[in-house]
Amino acid sequence: MSDTATSAAADFKPAFDAMKNAGARSLRQGAWDAFLREGLPNRRVESWHYTDLRAALRSVAPLRAAEPATPVLKHGQESCRLVVLDGAFRPDLSDLSALPYGVSALSLRAALAQGETEILAALAGAADDPALALNAALMQDGAVLRVSPGCVLERPLELANFVSGGAAHSVYTRSLAILGAGAGATLLESFTPLERSGAQENHALILVLGAGAKLGHVATISPQGEDAVRVVSLLPTLGESSALNSFCLVEGGGLLRRQIFATLIGANADVSFSGASLLRNRDHADTTLVLRHEAPGGKSREFFRHIVDDTATGVFQGKVSVAPLAQKTDGAMQSKTLLLSDGASMNNKPELEIFADDVVCGHGATCGRLDADQLFYLEARGLPLKEAEALLVEGFAREAFESLNNEALREELFKRVGAWIGLRKVGI
């Protein structure tokens, strides 16, 4: 065992000891062993080059010892919501009685206790990543959702992760949504601190789309405290002719690593990932995407917009790989960044790895400032500089929201961009 792994073992051992008997023992042990082989990733690990998790987690916070007081949570009622608070599924705060016909939901703990083979296999996930291995070893709770084959839901389902404030603590959640063949749903996923803190969060959501299933996924990651460290993973697997349209709004706060490991295992699957990141102060937000086309006729689109202010840092790593079997793959990836200050920085690393010969794949990454010609045009029409800047920043972000088909939801989320701009400290 290396020094790093020894230190990792010591830092996380209390949490592992607390969780190792909470179901799925062999899954946890395997993940723990895998984590110990590598330890926390640092800059020398290629896929973590721009985000040094080891440095950020120099001091590992404990799991929360006592259950938090039951909070009063705002809920617009437009979705059927499942609540996970500080890593514990909360039936008392969830709309379990309002679940639509064809949908079943239970806590991760209950699912692990039942030990159904299909669920356990899906929960294992298929990505090789140390932070994800740690998540599997230490998963406290989460939600397991199933939508029956052919069942098309009108009302969105929501998986709401809340984390309470106070002294820094660690949270590990793992959730799963399985859509049967031909099922259709919208899943909202939110990460919201009840109060900003230095919480250390590690969340994973596994999505399994059966043949012909259609899922809209909309994630919102609200600002956390400046000492917070968050890893948010998404692991979708797409069956034949299934479609996933996934959007994420990131509002920074401390260090955030969002990672997507997507696999198109069935032919003619269609996947789209888009998102906007709004970063300021000393925020560090990393979006890392690893997408594998493993079957023919797949289509993938990635479209990300990053707005970086003050001395914040953005990272986008997108890797699309096309297996030899995956002929006729159609892939396009785009990442654009707007830097609003001299101290802001962005690291873009798009990659294509193509082993099939009949494919159309492309990528583009740009990084720039507000355009002087556009600014003058707006000013010359009467808009004060600050308003002109705000309009351009909104316009830049706007394009990432266009993939959201639900207009009411799109406009509701887009308001957050305006609010974020409104809080800017100084003009550009």
Added chain:
Amino acid sequence: MLEIKNLHVSIGERKILDGLNLTVHDGEVAAIMGPNGTGKSTLSYVVSGREGYEVTQGEVLLNGENILGLAPHERAAKGVFLAFQYPVEIPGVATMTFLKAALNAQRRARGEDELQTPDFMKRVNEAAARLGVAKEMLRRPLNCGFSGGEKKRMEILQMALLEPRLCILDETDSGLDIDALRVVSEGVNALRAKDRGFLVITHYQRLLDYIKPDTVHVMARGRILRSGGPELALELETSGYKDYIGEAA
């Protein structure tokens, strides 16, 4: 209305305007003609307030007030409007959002009430119908995917909505075919009014067949070298600018 007195402007070490004098009266359409590179666009930018130009001497008076110290949006609120030679495309910004923001920003600056949506829509739709601007264009992001003619029409639509006192048309004829030129010119002519002045910058006499100027000024080497009536434009069409460039040699 507009008085430019002994204006000297540089960009870095390079002198662009060199003692330019020009007056445009209320209700007057003044044409400025001249060869490439004589500072015509610089003049339009300096009057409308673009950064990056150093005014070393002189004044620009709008209704008696020197506007050189004002920000572009303050000049706009006082009635300066520049119809751009190359209107910029702004992806992600809806045309209607932009129009309403611009109109209301100017109204606020003048201490007037903001227009509410129904009133605003009515004005836009009327102006769009007059100028043959398709509703579909208004639904697109600002100037995105517009042809050259559509962009210029959008400029005139904005001019009609914002009701400026001084309209500067910077080579509005560039990139227009005959039909588009006619539509744009008719739009401009409809806005001629006794309390509104126009500064029409162009290379060619052609535009002035459609927008009849009251005065024509020949600009070269950073100043006005000759002024006259509409006949001066016709003379230039046959003789060209060589006499004026010649003076430089």
